[in-house]
Amino acid sequence: MSHTIPRAPGRPYLAIPGPSVIPDAVLQAMHRAAPNIYAGELVEMMPGLTADLKRVARTRFHVAMYTGNGHAAWEAALANVIAPGDKVLVPATGRFGIGWGETAKGQGAEVEVIDFGKQSPMDMARIAETLAADKAHEIKAILAVHVDTSTSIRNDIAALRATLDAAGHPALLMADCIASLGCDTFEMDAWGVDVMVTGCQKGLMVPPGMSFVFFNDRAEAARARLPRVSWYWDWSPRAHAQEFFQYHGGTAPTHHLYGLRTALDMIHAEGIEQVWARHAMLARAVWAACEAWSEGGHFAMNVKDAANRSTAVTSLRLQSPDATALRDWVEGQLGLTLGIGLGMALPGDPAWHGFFRLGHMGHVNGHMIMGLLGGIEAGMRGLGIEHGTGALDAAAQVISGS
Numbered sequence: 001m002s003h004t005i006p007r008a009p010g011r012p013y014l015a016i017p018g019p020s021v022i023p024d025a026v027l028q029a030m031h032r033a034a035p036n037i038y039a040g041e042l043v044e045m046m047p048g049l050t051a052d053l054k055r056v057a058r059t060r061f062h063v064a065m066y067t068g069n070g071h072a073a074w075e076a077a078l079a080n081v082i083a084p085g086d087k088v089l090v091p092a093t094g095r096f097g098i099g100w101g102e103t104a105k106g107q108g109a110e111v112e113v114i115d116f117g118k119q120s121p122m123d124m125a126r127i128a129e130t131l132a133a134d135k136a137h138e139i140k141a142i143l144a145v146h147v148d149t150s151t152s153i154r155n156d157i158a159a160l161r162a163t164l165d166a167a168g169h170p171a172l173l174m175a176d177c178i179a180s181l182g183c184d185t186f187e188m189d190a191w192g193v194d195v196m197v198t199g200c201q202k203g204l205m206v207p208p209g210m211s212f213v214f215f216n217d218r219a220e221a222a223r224a225r226l227p228r229v230s231w232y233w234d235w236s237p238r239a240h241a242q243e244f245f246q247y248h249g250g251t252a253p254t255h256h257l258y259g260l261r262t263a264l265d266m267i268h269a270e271g272i273e274q275v276w277a278r279h280a281m282l283a284r285a286v287w288a289a290c291e292a293w294s295e296g297g298h299f300a301m302n303v304k305d306a307a308n309r310s311t312a313v314t315s316l317r318l319q320s321p322d323a324t325a326l327r328d329w330v331e332g333q334l335g336l337t338l339g340i341g342l343g344m345a346l347p348g349d350p351a352w353h354g355f356f357r358l359g360h361m362g363h364v365n366g367h368m369i370m371g372l373l374g375g376i377e378a379g380m381r382g383l384g385i386e387h388g389t390g391a392l393d394a395a396a397q398v399i400s401g402s
């Protein structure tokens with residue numbers, strides 16, 4: 001349907017939870033002739049690039065880069081610490097937790113899933129019970145998703161570390177921060193995270209194609225105990241590179257590195273804590289609008305308690321006419337693209353069309369968020385969807401601090 005509507009002129013706005021908006025400065029940094037990969041600027045850039053990546057993750061430990069998306073980082077992280085037959089625990093709060101568990105299964109792990117459903121964060125008491133029951137310490141790692149992008153639930157990773165410590169359980173704490181790094185507050189070392197994976201196309205604002213595995217010395221010791229690690233996924237040569245090619249396991253993703261360099265400059269110029277504060281403020285504006293719309297009955301936020309919400313993505317439900325109609329309308333009429341629902345209903349099921357998501361991650365500011373919310377308001381009017389009033393006013397109050 002949307003394909004037959006002529007696209008609105010003006011600058012399009014992709015407001016989906018990844019890939020996120022690419023800053024012009026990042027695009028410009030990538031727009032250049034192929035660089036020398038043997039010597040010169042690109043090679044010399046690497047130590048500073050890895051140091052600045054670690055500053056975003058708040059870790060003093062190690063980072064390995066992969067030319068691949070977030071799914072590659074999932075597999076890379078597991079390949080370094082999990083041998084076939086090892087057990088892993090997946091406390092799932094959405095599609096991405098389930099997906100990381102499936103990846104582990106594909107690599108031969110025995111996977112135990114605790115499914116917390118699609119609207120609630122992890123319950124630490126249940127995880128504590130599972131850990132207490134594992135007297136033989138068969139669970140080698142917990143695969144925890146910080147922000148599950150399908151449900152927009154944010155989990156308390158520091159509380160998960162406290163739960164492991166209270167149980168005296170040695171399992172590695174592995175965190176998927178693909179949707180949260182550079183958006184939600186995250187402290188790898190202070191929170192005791194052993195392995196963290198992320199991609200470049202969400203909070204890091206670079207086109208998809210690179211991903212990163214951060215790991216501490218505990219995780220490195222676990223890596224050393226494995227009989228073998230497949231050559232491409234092995235994080236050791238990438239994190240402790242002796243020559244340029246080792247960082248990348250072959251030819252470097254040259255233009256992505258330039259884009260990433262600029263994105264990291266932008267993040268550190270703003271200050272990572274300010275980046276978190278900006279996301280939190282803009283998210284509060286989105287929630288204020290969504291809560292006002294929810295008064296109408298057709299519209300609902302997936303996560304009821306603000307304490308459990310991501311500041312980078314918001315998962316929503318809209319019925320009659322459905323979210324697909326709204327997405328088509330705002331894309332065709334306004335040049336605004338909203339995210340599809342993911343993991344809330346099966347594709348093919350009519351209920352699938354009742355879900356959608358907003359991305360508010362990375363390169364976003366107040367006028368973009370007001371435009372996003374104003375676009376949705378216009379779409380609901382255009383389609384005659386009943387909704388609560390005062391949404392834009394509520395968002396403006398948050399953004400203006402009034």
Ligand SMILES: *Cc1c(COP(=O)(O)O)cnc(C)c1O
Binds near residue numbers: 070072177179208
């Ligand atoms: C986007 C995302 C992934 C998958 O990343 P890809 O780059 O699409 O492979 C995994 N986990 C989370 C939490 C994500 O948001």
